[in-house]
Amino acid sequence: MILTAKRNLLQGIVLLLIIIILGLLFLNAKNNLSQQGIQSGFHFLGLESGFEVSESVIDFTPRDTYFTALLVGILGTLKVSLVGVLFALIIGVFVGLMRLSENWLLAKLSLSFIEIIRNIPLLLQLFFWYALFTEFLPSVRNSLRPFSNVFLNNRGLFLPAVELGARWDLMFLSLALSLVVLFFYRKKWQKIKNDLGVDWRFKKYILCLPLVMFLLPWVFSGAKFDFILPKHIGFNIVDGISASPEFIGLLLGLSLYTGAFMAEIIRSGILSVHKGQWEAAKSLGLSRTQVLFKVVIPQSLRVIIPAMTSQILNLIKNSSLAVAIAYPDFVSVANTILNQTGQAIEVIGIIMAVYLIFSLSTSFFMNWYNRKVLWGQVK
Amino acid sequence: MGAGQVKSIKISKNPELLALPYLKRYHVWLKKNLFATPIDTLMSITIIFILWKMTSFLWDWLLTSAVWVGTAENCRQAQGACIAFLLEKAPFILFGFYPQESIWRPLLLFCFFILLIAFSKKRERWNLNLGIFWCAFLALFFIFMDGSFIGLKRVGIEKWGGLPLTLMLAVLGIGFSYPLGIALALGRKSKLPVLKGLSIIYIESIRGVPLISLLFMSSVMMPLFLPEGVTLHKLLRAQLAIIFFSSAYMAEVVRGGLEAIPQGQWEAARALGLNKMRILQLVVLPQALRVVIAPTVNTFIGLFKDTSLVIIIALFDLMYTAKASLKDPEWLGFSVEAYMFVALIYFVFCFSMSKYSRRLEREMSKG
Amino acid sequence: MTTPIIEISEMHKWFDDFHVLKDINLKIDKGEKIVICGPSGSGKSTLVRCLNNLEKYQSGKIIVNGHLLGKRGQNVELIRKEVGMVFQNFNLFPHKNILDNLTLAPIWVRNMPKKEAEERAMEYLSLVKIDDQTYKFPAQLSGGQQQRVAIARALCMQPKIMLFDEPTSALDPEMVKEVLDVMEDLAAKGMTMLVVSHEMGFAKQIADKVLFMDEGRILESAVPELFFKCPKHARTKEFLAQVLH
Numbered sequence: 001m002i003l004t005a006k007r008n009l010l011q012g013i014v015l016l017l018i019i020i021i022l023g024l025l026f027l028n029a030k031n032n033l034s035q036q037g038i039q040s041g042f043h044f045l046g047l048e049s050g051f052e053v054s055e056s057v058i059d060f061t062p063r064d065t066y067f068t069a070l071l072v073g074i075l076g077t078l079k080v081s082l083v084g085v086l087f088a089l090i091i092g093v094f095v096g097l098m099r100l101s102e103n104w105l106l107a108k109l110s111l112s113f114i115e116i117i118r119n120i121p122l123l124l125q126l127f128f129w130y131a132l133f134t135e136f137l138p139s140v141r142n143s144l145r146p147f148s149n150v151f152l153n154n155r156g157l158f159l160p161a162v163e164l165g166a167r168w169d170l171m172f173l174s175l176a177l178s179l180v181v182l183f184f185y186r187k188k189w190q191k192i193k194n195d196l197g198v199d200w201r202f203k204k205y206i207l208c209l210p211l212v213m214f215l216l217p218w219v220f221s222g223a224k225f226d227f228i229l230p231k232h233i234g235f236n237i238v239d240g241i242s243a244s245p246e247f248i249g250l251l252l253g254l255s256l257y258t259g260a261f262m263a264e265i266i267r268s269g270i271l272s273v274h275k276g277q278w279e280a281a282k283s284l285g286l287s288r289t290q291v292l293f294k295v296v297i298p299q300s301l302r303v304i305i306p307a308m309t310s311q312i313l314n315l316i317k318n319s320s321l322a323v324a325i326a327y328p329d330f331v332s333v334a335n336t337i338l339n340q341t342g343q344a345i346e347v348i349g350i351i352m353a354v355y356l357i358f359s360l361s362t363s364f365f366m367n368w369y370n371r372k373v374l375w376g377q378v379k
Numbered sequence: 380m381g382a383g384q385v386k387s388i389k390i391s392k393n394p395e396l397l398a399l400p401y402l403k404r405y406h407v408w409l410k411k412n413l414f415a416t417p418i419d420t421l422m423s424i425t426i427i428f429i430l431w432k433m434t435s436f437l438w439d440w441l442l443t444s445a446v447w448v449g450t451a452e453n454c455r456q457a458q459g460a461c462i463a464f465l466l467e468k469a470p471f472i473l474f475g476f477y478p479q480e481s482i483w484r485p486l487l488l489f490c491f492f493i494l495l496i497a498f499s500k501k502r503e504r505w506n507l508n509l510g511i512f513w514c515a516f517l518a519l520f521f522i523f524m525d526g527s528f529i530g531l532k533r534v535g536i537e538k539w540g541g542l543p544l545t546l547m548l549a550v551l552g553i554g555f556s557y558p559l560g561i562a563l564a565l566g567r568k569s570k571l572p573v574l575k576g577l578s579i580i581y582i583e584s585i586r587g588v589p590l591i592s593l594l595f596m597s598s599v600m601m602p603l604f605l606p607e608g609v610t611l612h613k614l615l616r617a618q619l620a621i622i623f624f625s626s627a628y629m630a631e632v633v634r635g636g637l638e639a640i641p642q643g644q645w646e647a648a649r650a651l652g653l654n655k656m657r658i659l660q661l662v663v664l665p666q667a668l669r670v671v672i673a674p675t676v677n678t679f680i681g682l683f684k685d686t687s688l689v690i691i692i693a694l695f696d697l698m699y700t701a702k703a704s705l706k707d708p709e710w711l712g713f714s715v716e717a718y719m720f721v722a723l724i725y726f727v728f729c730f731s732m733s734k735y736s737r738r739l740e741r742e743m744s745k746g
Numbered sequence: 747m748t749t750p751i752i753e754i755s756e757m758h759k760w761f762d763d764f765h766v767l768k769d770i771n772l773k774i775d776k777g778e779k780i781v782i783c784g785p786s787g788s789g790k791s792t793l794v795r796c797l798n799n800l801e802k803y804q805s806g807k808i809i810v811n812g813h814l815l816g817k818r819g820q821n822v823e824l825i826r827k828e829v830g831m832v833f834q835n836f837n838l839f840p841h842k843n844i845l846d847n848l849t850l851a852p853i854w855v856r857n858m859p860k861k862e863a864e865e866r867a868m869e870y871l872s873l874v875k876i877d878d879q880t881y882k883f884p885a886q887l888s889g890g891q892q893q894r895v896a897i898a899r900a901l902c903m904q905p906k907i908m909l910f911d912e913p914t915s916a917l918d919p920e921m922v923k924e925v926l927d928v929m930e931d932l933a934a935k936g937m938t939m940l941v942v943s944h945e946m947g948f949a950k951q952i953a954d955k956v957l958f959m960d961e962g963r964i965l966e967s968a969v970p971e972l973f974f975k976c977p978k979h980a981r982t983k984e985f986l987a988q989v990l991h
Binding site for chain 1: 831841884896
């Protein structure tokens with residue numbers, strides 16, 4: 001009895017202290033803000049932004065609102081994060097498997113790569129790649145042309161864009177249709193598989209169906225496949241698709257850095273599977289590839305996926321370093337807004353809220369996944 | 380993943396190999412590890428070729444064609460690295476805006492620092508005295524760098540920069556975030572809902588946001604929350620941000636360690652009559668912290684690298700001075716040299732930390 | 747004179763510089779049941795693991811069911827299809843349920859249709875008396891149940907020889923009997939078995955020959971009656987005195 005009373009008293013005191021401190025802080029802030037003539041509140045979001053953004057997924061002019069600017073920032077973050085995660089995964093799997101190789105040179109080489117990348121700050125690597133791009137690539141006039149329609153210069157990388165003349169809505173519709181069909185027929189297909197035995201080739205053909213259905217509307221509308229080639233006009237390169245030096249610098253830095261960590265995760269995941277599993281599977285006659293794909297990798301995912309999710313979240317958080325090389329990601333744009341409006345508390349609050357949304361969603365996913373791979377254990 | 384006939388990679392551990400004459404030994408080792416299959420051989424040859432090309436390029440760039448003495452013009456005309464640039468700018472990159480005539484002070488402190496680290500490496504020496512030594516060193520650092528308390532020319536905190544600043548941020552960051560992280564982890568595991576709730580809110584919020592947002596908070600928002608007339612130098616605010624940031628990650632690492640301690644330890648200790656505080660202090664925490672040495676040092680290494688972010692709020696750490704040195708109109712265009720120099724410094728510190736952590740782990744598992 | 751199903755001649759094996767198996771000579775006929783015992787570190791597990799190439803040997807010859815097991819693992823796929831192994835730590839696949847554990851190898855190695863594999867799996871499960879746990883996961887079964895499932899899993903590949911590496915050493919005492927019963931059934935059906943075990947009662951009952959290994963050598967090999975009543979070697983006597991207290 002006394003113990004609970006003591007505990008409650010302690011907690012009550014702590015809560016009271018926290019409330020008092022927060023209250024004091026709040027009062028101070030109010031004071032200081034009114035002294036500087038800054039109004040609290042989020043209505044500044046509706047004001048005209050008055051600044052330009054160097055690159056954006058959607059169209060943006062200085063007449064658009066601060067709110068739209070923030071949207072542009074989020075899209076910028078998503079763009080570099082998605083491509084970055086893709087590249088990082090590729091690098092991670094590649095280097096991770098190299099680490100596990102029986103070739104001594106390959107293993108040591110990948111180890112050196114990982115150690116170098118992991119022990120140098122990401123910011124420094126970003127500066128390095130950015131400097132490489134802006135200082136060592138030629139001007140537009142003397143662009144490098146690795147292929148006749150690809151321009152590489154200190155303004156960026158310019159590639160041909162592909163004009164498909166496609167009705168994307170129809171294509172996705174037919175894709176969805178094919179997936180629905182597959183879903184309804186899956187029991188029947190399982191039965192056929194069970195009766196005939198496993199035929200890998202058969203499975204592969206079934207997977208082609210959604211792809212075929214996806215492409216069908218495009219084929220029907222003429223199967224247009226035009227290249228819009230970048231052209232050198234005056235001081236610029238027009239048409240085609242381009243990637244700015246800022247984007248490429250950020251992308252390279254993020255992918256290599258995160259990829260190095262992912263490589264280690266993959267390696268430790270595969271090594272985490274008990275040797276006995278290898279032995280049992282091998283003694284049943286399974287080939288090495290079969291052991292890897294049917295027994296070891298599924299179990300290693302249990303360790304790999306949570307760690308990978310962390311790394312993906314880290315990549316998204318690290319993309320905020322874009323502010324240092326002037327790529328318009330979310331933090332970059334928010335920072336500009338902060339400097340212009342002085343609404344520090346609101347802007348920083350928005351920044352933290354957006355990132356918290358990212359991290360909480362990944363937390364939920366991880367919890368769901370960890371429950372899924374309990375495999376009958378009681379936790 | 381399938382062992383060959385030769386059991387271990389190390390030549391010294393292989394009886395069949397040791398039985399062979401000297402040259403044949405390496406022949407067999409090479410055959411197994413580099414040239415086992417045709418594909419293997421192809422890969423090995425390609426890698427050796429690439430490594431050869433890279434080494435000869437670096438050798439030429441760094442040594443043969445490098446310009447050690449000269450002006451920027453000399454460097455631009457030459458093919459090799461511009462070491463002259465580094466020699467010219469090194470004091471600035473390493474020590475920032477610290478006045479030239481007083482540079483012996485941070486230099487001396489740095490030597491002491493290295494000696495102290497070398498001394499602290501042995502685990503046997505870890506005790507209260509060592510802790511006091513470190514605190515004394517930190518106090519000495521502040522007094523000496525500033526100088527006014529001991530009659531030297533005053534060098535205010537706004538002039539400190541470069542490597543000493545980075546090290547200061549890192550050491551104070553590690554020193555304070557470790558105990559704070561432990562406290563948070565204990566708070567999270569506590570049964571009192573208020574403590575547990577507050578800890579969880581703190582940990583999850585901080586871990587969910589990038590360090591940049593906290594640094595912005597420290598430089599822009601914190602002054603708003605301080606009462607009128609009270610100012611805290613930007614550097615100290617950034618230091619607080621780094622400490623708070625790292626402590627959240629530290630808390631999760633320590634929590635992992637605490638959860639790895641079997642319930643039986645608690646029960647045995649309680650049966651012996653120890654109370655909760657004592658159990659933590661004498662039984663559970665020592666074991667928990669030992670179990671998670673590797674992730675702990677990883678967090679420290681992360682902290683060290685994260686200090687580079689203060690460049691974004693215009694603090695003069697190593698990263699800032701490196702970048703600033705590139706803005707000198709007389710010496711434009713040598714970013715590769717500058718960045719590689721700084722990268723080397725960071726690499727040396729971080730890599731040594733990770734090697735040390737591996738050594739610690741090995742020692743712990745034997746003892 | 748029928749050829750033995752397993753023939754090991756002058757086999758030596760080293761682990762780094764440690765000579766773990768010294769001059770092993772052993773012939774096992776079809777249907778024979780051999781129990782190997784000895785102190786820990788004597789090399790008994792290693793010997794058994796050499797037979798399906800989980801360990802490689804450096805000198806001598808091993809012939810299993812007419813196939814020569816090469817020093818670099820030649821013929822191992824053929825041999826592994828005919829040799830089943832049961833491990834001390836069961837090594838069931840934790841991410842698959844019991845039924846899938848059993849059908850994995852027949853489906854993917856022998857290309858059996860799933861339905862047939864499942865029918866066969868159910869047969870073997872009832873053989874080891876675990877028919878009601880098919881969709882559970884290994885983590886939900888007791889040790890004894892897991893080991894019996896492991897035996898059934900090995901049997902699903904219809905091997906000609908079964909190797910047992912200390913199958914009951916990791917079990918609680920009350921579960922040892924259920925596993926030994928299954929092994930006795932198997933023996934009665936005529937399976938060639940090579941068992942590393944400390945269970946002397948089991949050896950007395952079903953073994954055709956008992957082998958004693960010490961420090962990498964087979965010191966003694968005799969039928970159970972002779973082995974237990976009048977062991978020839980001093981070390982064997984010592985060991986039996988310790989084990990049969």
